[in-house]
Amino acid sequence: MEKVSRSFTVDLRGLGALRELDRRGSLAKAAEAMRLTPSAVSQQLAALSREWGVPLVRRKGRGVQLTGQARVMLRHADIIAAQLERARADLAAWGGGQRGTLTVGAFSSAISGLLPAALTELAATNPDIGVAVVEAEPPDLFTRLDAGEIDVALAVDFGQAPPFTDRRYTRTDLLTDILDVALPVTHRLAGQQRVKLRELATEAWIVGDAGSCCGAVTRSVCAAGGFTPEIRHAVNDWQSLAALVEAGIGVALVPRLVQPLHRPGLVLREPEGQPPVRHVFAAVRAGAENDPLLTAFVGHLVAAGRNAGGAPRR
Known part of the structure; x- marks a missing residue:
């Protein structure tokens, strides 16, 4: 395989495909999460492999396995994704976070027990913000968060949720x-x-x-x-x-x-x-925690959790 050129470019879609393959464990599941075909995901990974000049996957039985070079790249891919979210947050901060839209994904009892109070406070402090609510649970909840379909995820810590150490998300314990x-x-x-x-x-x-x-x-x-x-x-x-x-x-x-x-x-x-x-938490994509709108909304969620009778977990 040719060595990587000093003037190479990186297709962020390929990095996204690599992250999804690592998370889902198979091309088929990664493709489902990305709403693509397995062939399209394979093509994105192959293009990324050519750009970097290293093998990223190897065949294992009927599936594929990430290489050691892919594991190295994943650490940088997480940093790149977080940095892009920080750029988005900085741009939002330029306008003070007073306008825009917010999409919240949450499990059913959080929708009834937490969101009404938090959204009421958000409307009082940020009246020009448009809000949409989507009912979902892990793993679909975090697939949507990864894809940018929602901005904040409300979830419960259990087997289907990402581990506490997952670097792709910034978490805030609510109650x-x-x-x-x-x-x-x-x-x-x-x-x-x-x-x-x-x-x-x-x-x-x-x-x-x-x-x-x-x-x-x-x-x-x-x-x-x-x-x-x-x-x-x-x-x-x-x-x-x-x-x-x-x-x-x-x-x-x-x-x-x-x-x-x-x-x-x-x-x-x-x-x-x-x-x-059960431990309830809010998550945003890593790097997005400085977005003024998200900061304000998560603060309202913390207050709603406290008023609901729970204390944030330390």
């Missing part, structure tokens, strides 16, 4: 959201102030699907309690879940961010011992 046990008012444990989760090991459970943040959190909480729940009903909507609990066909864990549920036939009880929690 630690406690989960309570939801029981029908006629349940044998409804009269207790605190409930041992282990005592619910033989109950039918109402849980969101495994790919959702609360579905994943409930499964891990029960596992920590020493049992695998019998998930008889798969429900992601909180009001629907509450209605099923009230009807007496199962029990559930409900985050305080979506309470109160206002159902007379349902009671909420604290789990005994260390309460199960």
Whole structure:
């Protein structure tokens, strides 16, 4: 392969393709995230390889594997992406962040429990900002953030979310959201102030699907309690879940961010011992944290999290 020219240019699309391949693990998944065909992603990687004069991928079975040179490039690609976001933030700061648009991606209970207060404050301080809200969860939430389709992502720390050390994002912890046990008012444990989760090991459970943040959190909480729940009903909507609990066909864990549920036939009880929690955070693309509009909005999110009853995690 020819050595890289001193006058070479870098196609940023190729760097984006390399980052997606590293994150997704396959050409097909990278192409899906980028809304391209696998052939198009391969062509972008091949062009980048020619520009730099180094091999970036090698065949491994039916797929591909990143080379050592690709790993070196990825460190620089993350820095380049962050620097471009800083340039965007500097340009926004030139105008004071008083005009523009903001697109927020968030999971459902953050939309109901955090966004109304934060968006109300943003409208009061930045009345000329247009706002759009998109409901999404990881990994799709961060695919959209990477693609620039959203500016801020609200998520819960769980297996589908990026690790805390992911350099592509700047994170702000918003609150630690406690989960309570939801029981029908006629349940044998409804009269207790605190409930041992282990005592619910033989109950039918109402849980969101495994790919959702609360579905994943409930499964891990029960596992920590020493049992695998019998998930008889798969429900992601909180009001629907509450209605099923009230009807007496199962029990559930409900985050305080979506309470109160206002159902007379349902009671909420604290789990005994260390309460199960989920950690809620906001993320922006690395380098974008100095954008005045994003800075203002994330500040409003922190205040909304504090008022919702949670304290930012240290």
